[in-house]
Amino acid sequence: MPELPEVETVRAGLAAHVLGRTVAAAHVHHPRAVRRHEGGGADLSGRLRGRTLTAAVRRGKYLWLLLDDGAQGALLAHLGMSGQLLVQQPDGVRRTGAEGAGAVDTAIAPAGEPVVDLTARQPPTMVRTVPSTAAHLRVEVEMTDGAALWFVDQRTFGHVLVAELAPTPDGAPGGQGSEVAAVPEPVAHIARDLLDPALDRRALATRLRSRRTEVKRAILDQTLVSGVGNIYADEALWRARLHPRRLAAGLSARATGLLLDSAEAVMREALAVGGTSFDALYVDVEGASGFFARSLDAYGRAGQPCRRCGALMRKEAFMGRSSTFCPRCQRSPHAVAP
């Protein structure tokens, strides 16, 4: 599941491989992939044709490519649950958007064949079978030099669109940030993320502590702070020793700071290795213990001993999602409330 570290890894890959290229044509193969684009697929294609991709930008889990320096808006993408951006080079070599500078090539086998995904930095012996890439090709953007950018998405929670840029104060309604950013209009309500140098940490902490809701819900709220998804939320809460159902409004300033620091730290660590949760789906399904499984302390570890105290990790349904936590380290709000 792409969260901030994975999306940032993709952004870096796009910055390295598609900037400077000009769009020759765009083809939409699945209408749902462009459901957020006003005007539909034909309009999207028309707005992309002839535009040069000049920058790759990210906020939270959204990323976009500026069209003619932003004068023609931006090609915005959200990967949803299973989205990928793949770059097909003119020489026939396909690269994943997940590649950063200096990353290795990815071998793409015919549909249904085993693929060694080196970008996930798995042990060399770890081979997985991925669904047919072509079968889930949703949008194809052809460049004038023969390269192509593919939006591939199995579960179709992701989407792409072209939108105008709009100035936004700190990216969130009521935000107190002093730095004004220009972001695609659909991103205007998304708050800055924990890796954003312009993030106002003090204002964020204040807003977080004013929320009369569970702390996990609060840090998943992209209008409060962006980029955190279910996996890193569980990791951050475990590190900060906070029960996911603790009330945000009841947190001390120190606990709030520790939570934000923890979330930032775990995402930076994930980013340093090119994103860890990209293959969570496959790891879960195959039960394999690759790098991903070893690098997380909470998510996916229900029934296993807490790495801090040894108590068995517990999984509970919450917000229509699963939350995995340590019942001893992360005390239940009911245990401390009168």
Place this chain on the structure above:
DNA sequence: AAAGGGACCTGGCTGC
């Protein structure tokens, strides 16, 4: 205004 819950979607897995 803010909070909370349901809908959307696919495919691997589980259980009958």
Place this chain on the structure above:
DNA sequence: TGCAGCCAGGTCCCTT
């Protein structure tokens, strides 16, 4: 063996 149902989850939208 076959197949219906479950589960994963980010975001939007609607209701309260």
